[in-house]
Amino acid sequence: LVAALKVPEELPQEPDCIPHATLLSRPPYAPRYAHEMLNKVCWAGVLDDAASSASSAKLGEVFLLPRVDVGSFTLDVYVVRVGGVDASADE
Numbered sequence: 001l002v003a004a005l006k007v008p009e010e011l012p013q014e015p016d017c018i019p020h021a022t023l024l025s026r027p028p029y030a031p032r033y034a035h036e037m038l039n040k041v042c043w044a045g046v047l048d049d050a051a052s053s054a055s056s057a058k059l060g061e062v063f064l065l066p067r068v069d070v071g072s073f074t075l076d077v078y079v080v081r082v083g084g085v086d087a088s089a090d091e
Helices: 031-043 049-054
Strands: 002-004 020-022 062-070 073-080
Antiparallel strands (some): 062 073
């Protein structure tokens, strides 16, 4: 279980890194595969705000990316978009 994170641009980040947290894994999948899997998900456009808006994606909608090659495995990857905390809501 991997969560891609949206962080403020002013926070320092590694180049070509997708901020994320690996929340759960089990053998044979290892946490080290999370970044590669996220790259494949981004390449498919599922995490792109503009693409998701254009396709009228809703929060909580589940996307299936079948047969994604990650490491030496072929996985079905499920992606769910969830809302976050809007800092401007408190103002």
